[in-house]
Amino acid sequence: MWTERSIMTEKDIHEETDSEKRHFSPQKGNDQTGESAFEGSIENSGLLHEGTKEELAEELENQDGLVEEKQEETTSEPSEFFLKWQERHEAFLAQKSEIERTNVDPRKEKVKEVKSKKNHSFFKKAKQPTMDPLSIDETSFSEEKQERATQKEKIPQELIWKTVPIISIALSFAMICLYFISPLGKLKQIIVEGNEHVASSKLVQDSLIRKEDYILSTILNKSGHENNIKHSSPWVKDVTVSFAFPNTFTISIQEYNQIGFVKQGDKYYSVLSSGDVSETETSQEQLPPIYTTIHLTDLELIKKLVLQLTAVNQSILSDIQDIQLTPSKVTNDLLTLTMFSGHKVLVPLSDIDYKLPYYEKIASKLQVASIIDMEVGIFSYASP
Numbered sequence: 001m002w003t004e005r006s007i008m009t010e011k012d013i014h015e016e017t018d019s020e021k022r023h024f025s026p027q028k029g030n031d032q033t034g035e036s037a038f039e040g041s042i043e044n045s046g047l048l049h050e051g052t053k054e055e056l057a058e059e060l061e062n063q064d065g066l067v068e069e070k071q072e073e074t075t076s077e078p079s080e081f082f083l084k085w086q087e088r089h090e091a092f093l094a095q096k097s098e099i100e101r102t103n104v105d106p107r108k109e110k111v112k113e114v115k116s117k118k119n120h121s122f123f124k125k126a127k128q129p130t131m132d133p134l135s136i137d138e139t140s141f142s143e144e145k146q147e148r149a150t151q152k153e154k155i156p157q158e159l160i161w162k163t164v165p166i167i168s169i170a171l172s173f174a175m176i177c178l179y180f181i182s183p184l185g186k187l188k189q190i191i192v193e194g195n196e197h198v199a200s201s202k203l204v205q206d207s208l209i210r211k212e213d214y215i216l217s218t219i220l221n222k223s224g225h226e227n228n229i230k231h232s233s234p235w236v237k238d239v240t241v242s243f244a245f246p247n248t249f250t251i252s253i254q255e256y257n258q259i260g261f262v263k264q265g266d267k268y269y270s271v272l273s274s275g276d277v278s279e280t281e282t283s284q285e286q287l288p289p290i291y292t293t294i295h296l297t298d299l300e301l302i303k304k305l306v307l308q309l310t311a312v313n314q315s316i317l318s319d320i321q322d323i324q325l326t327p328s329k330v331t332n333d334l335l336t337l338t339m340f341s342g343h344k345v346l347v348p349l350s351d352i353d354y355k356l357p358y359y360e361k362i363a364s365k366l367q368v369a370s371i372i373d374m375e376v377g378i379f380s381y382a383s384p
Contacts, residue, residue: 179246180214180216185216186211186212186215188215188247189249190248191248192204192253193251194253197270197278198233198235198253204251206232207226207229207232207251208224208228209249215247218249225241226239226241229241234256234274234277234279235272237254237255237274238253238254239254256272256276257272259273259292259294259309260293260320261292262277262293262296263294267281268281268282268287268293269281269282271306273310275302275303275306277302290318292317293323294323295322295323295324296325304350305323305352308349308352308353309352311352311353312352312353315360316357316359319340319341321338321339322338323338324338328375333348334346335348339363341369343366343372343383345359345371346371346373346375348374348375355378362380366380370383371383
């Protein structure tokens with residue numbers, strides 16, 4: 001843009017200069033012609049003396065100086081075309097800078113203003129103050145930083161309070177997970193309750209809960225541990241494994257009732273309400289003060305007996321001292337029950353559940369030790 005402007009200006013100046021020279025050149029010629037004619041007239045007339053000639057020469061030289069000064073003044077003044085072109089060009093630059101200011105990033109606005117001022121300095125010879133580009137960059141950067149800070153929207157406080165519970169739950173869940181998979185997750189405290197006939201150490205061992213197992217894996221395999229305990233001992237009727245944070249497991253045992261004891265030689269084995277016979281031997285020192293001795297060897301027959309006795313009142317069961325198999329010609333499964341009260345009851349095994357409950361009514365009417373026969377009907381007589 002700078003080169004183009006300079007070329008057009010020189011061209012215009014030359015054109016104006018030539019036109020002015022052409023304007024003044026006829027006048028000078030006329031003056032010279034007049035001068036020569038005047039001199040000729042003086043010489044031809046011979047009327048003027050030498051002093052007059054010198055005065056005329058000086059006057060002619062003064063006129064030539066005035067013409068040259070007028071020509072210099074005329075050439076030094078700018079032409080009307082140049083002034084109009086300059087005015088239009090400045091208006092164009094102002095319009096262009098206004099358009100660029102609306103489209104360009106505000107942080108570059110100051111730099112462009114400085115450039116435009118430098119462009120106008122070609123026509124205005126007054127010195128413009130110089131600006132350091134580094135200072136411009138710093139100011140624009142600081143202004144941009146301030147604009148960004150003001151444009152940042154503040155997070156509503158209500159939204160922060162709504163996210164607090166979610167973040168708390170997530171952090172708690174993460175902490176619990178880390179705890180379960182850390183070495184601390186292997187430390188377990190096991191409590192056994194409800195067991196009377198099975199040792200707690202045996203139940204823990206039979207559960208297959210190991211020390212190196214993680215708490216999380218023990219929780220996930222809880223049903224498996226319950227089945228292990230349930231099938232490990234005939235005493236266990238039901239079992240429940242529960243967990244309490246952070247590391248406590250509770251094994252709750254429900255055992256079968258004890259119906260009596262089976263005597264095999266000098267050894268006693270518990271007969272349970274499930275019909276099973278315990279494999280654990282019970283020493284005589286461990287026998288309760290009052291118990292029922294079952295003199296049967298057939299395990300299937302013992303199970304049938306137990307199933308029949310479960311329908312009998314507990315007060316009658318606690319009065320039975322021993323049970324023996326005494327078959328007759330009519331009844332193969334006839335049993336003789338010896339009671340602690342001194343009475344004896346003859347009752348078929350298959351009829352115990354509905355005949356033996358009458359024992360309490362009959363025994364309350366007997367004055368002496370008697371035999372209560374329930375093989376065919378129900379009657380009693382004094383024992384010999």
